[in-house]
Amino acid sequence: MLYIGIDLGTSAVKLLLMDGNGEIKKIVSKEYPLFFPNPGWSEQNPEDWFEQSMNGLKELTAECDKSQIAGISFGGQMHGLVVLDEEDNVIRPAILWNDGRTGEETEYLNTVVGKETLSKYTANIAFAGFTAPKILWMKRHEPERFQKIKKIMLPKDYLAYRLCGTFCTDVSDASGMLLMDVKNKCWSKEMLEICSITEEQLPKLYESYEVVGSLKKNIAEELGMTEEVKVIAGAGDNAAAAVGTGTVGEGMCNISLGTSGTIFISSKKFKVDENNALHSFAHADGNYHLMGCMLSAASCNKWWSEEILKTTDFVNEQAGITKLGENNVFYLPYLMGERSPHNDPKVRAAFIGMSMDTTREEMTQAVLEGVAFGLRDSLEVARSLGINIARTKICGGGAKSPLWKKIIANVMNVKVEVIESEEGPALGAAMLAAVGCGEYPDVETATKQFVKTIDTVEPEKELVEKYEERYQKFKNIYPAVKNLF
Structure with missing residues (x-):
């Protein structure tokens, strides 16, 4: 069978096709723009990610037997804030990991809420790039948009949502939001209260190798694949890259x-x-x-x-x-x-x-x-x-x-x-797809085969x-x- 890894990076999406033995069949890369609307700001349009990922998937699979494609998974830039309204429209451009606008919010979390309290709730302290400070920034500076938020997700999870319709994230990527109780792998009720959001606005948590759904009918038809192609949760880029190196x-x-x-x-x-x-x-x-x-x-x-x-x-x-x-x-x-x-x-x-x-x-x-x-x-x-x-x-x-x-x-x-x-998160994502589809019993076994x-x-x-x-x-x-x- 064939497996696809999608690495949603900051400057481009990298797509990798491999077989069950770990042999890489093809790699495709598609670039998209990065916007700096104000000094220290860094944003992207989630629709660009989806459009270029679809173009990349078509090019990646143009010469292969599409009936052999079993699963798709992801590695992705972490910490980015993607927000949708009740009609699934993107409310504002995604605020990225390298965006520096949240200095005051980060200071508030670390000093007023307190580092010791944050560590107790999430095992981490606040950094300007993390997602929670971005939510607080939006609440303070864009209150009308903040009120429209129905779904909060990370960059790679937007792709999963568009491909299979499941509102999901994985625990490795969610760890970098400062919203998750990392030890117990669940959302922190205290952090949700601090950020004035509800658990219903956050995606369901999965392990990185778990199946979250399969391709939607219209997506499968556009890509020339079957609706049986599984979508696997995936991981944050560093965790996906670690899988690709056997770490x-x-x-x-x-x-x-x-x-x-x-x-x-x-x-x-x-x-x-x-x-x-x-x-x-x-x-x-x-x-x-x-x-x-x-x-x-x-x-x-x-x-x-x-x-x-x-x-x-x-x-x-x-x-x-x-x-x-x-x-x-x-x-x-x-x-x-x-x-x-x-x-x-x-x-x-x-x-x-x-x-x-x-x-x-x-x-x-x-x-x-x-x-x-x-x-x-x-x-x-x-x-x-x-x-x-x-x-x-x-x-x-x-x-x-x-x-x-x-x-x-x-x-x-x-x-x-x-x-x-060394193919980084794209290879790790393809390996997670192979595990999710049952080609290997667990991630550790897969890495021993591949690395x-x-x-x-x-x-x-x-x-x-x-x-x-x-x-x-x-x-x-x-x-x-x-x-x-």
């Missing part, structure tokens, strides 16, 4: 070096750190995960190389770096502020430790090391909870750099595993010791400079 079960780890950077740790037990430095979310495998998110990761290297050094030749730029563990230059990787573990939107990037003999190579090295040190900050929080990480998968654009992988292995003292096929390690970067004892000394210095820099911002 499921107990104590597995994945590091993503994309524009932003994440460290994702799967767990069979619910965990939360006392300072809420890490996100504590439900996972797509039916369990839980902790996640640290850096707002700038590979984008630090891109900024340094392209904007400052005026080069796109990343390979040659890194070729002259030979003195690992001996750099006296430090770089704070906070170009856009920082989320995990500092939750400080005002802090900014900085170089520290230059002297008259500092070289270009040392500055470049400091950028790569700074991102690794920043990710280790989150790893240390996980270790404080008794989680022992000995190895990690790695993905994202930055993972193409052999040097960066070596730095991460030694800064964190973990084995870094490179996987064969193959092709290379492992081992930490080196001498380098680990050198980087341990460097990290102890690095972690003192942020507390020393944060008041400057």
Whole structure:
């Protein structure tokens, strides 16, 4: 049978077709616009998502036997606010994860309601990108529109609703709304009261691999598929990507070096750190995960190389770096502020430790090391909870750099595993579809079939010791400079 994964990203929707053995048959990508109506705002039109997803599905399946398509599932940009009225019309453009308009609402939740109370209700604290602050913003600034709200959903769930008619979401994506009791996987009545909404306005909660419906007749006819094609709940993009890298079960780890950077740790037990430095979310495998998110990761290297050094030749730029563990230059990787573990939107990037003999190579090295040190900050929080990480998968654009992988292995003292096929949330979504359709009994079994390690970067004892000394210095820099911002 054939399975489709739809990754609803911020700039494009990526669609992937695979068979039951995990062989990828075709990948299609369709772009749509992003709107910035005011400084710091970020919006999209949900109809654009649906239209381009339908176009993508037609192109993706044009040459295959459509009778073999068994299921469709999703990975999607998290935290976005999509609101419909009683006639299922979109009330306003979707407010996205990277929208910064909710500063006052976030401050209200964290200080007036209180971080300790929020953590008790949801296992997390408020961030500007989360959904609950957006609902409060709408209530305050667009009261007439707020009164019309009949359905509140996340971006990928709008696609599911249009395809099968089921008002649903999954627990991994819902974890990022600040409306769900993550430990018990149910909506938090206290948070609904704080946001002046009802449970009837929120979708039914499913596990990521559960079937939520099948294609509506008119959709099936337009796509040339049968109405028997199942629609599976899907997951938030990070959880779906983790499925695609085999980061499921107990104590597995994945590091993503994309524009932003994440460290994702799967767990069979619910965990939360006392300072809420890490996100504590439900996972797509039916369990839980902790996640640290850096707002700038590979984008630090891109900024340094392209904007400052005026080069796109990343390979040659890194070729002259030979003195690992001996750099006296430090770089704070906070170009856009920082989320995990500092939750400080005002802090900014900085170089520290230059002297008259500092070289270009040392500055470049400091950028790569700074991102690794920043990710280790989150790893240390996980270790404080008794989680022992000995190895990690790695993905994202930055993972193409052999040097960066070596730095991460030694800064964190973990084995870094490179996987064969890195297709992110789209692959994870297709795997969830396969599980939902019964091809595999559970997500963990599916990942063992699909995910193959092709290379492992081992930490080196001498380098680990050198980087341990460097990290102890690095972690003192942020507390020393944060008041400057």
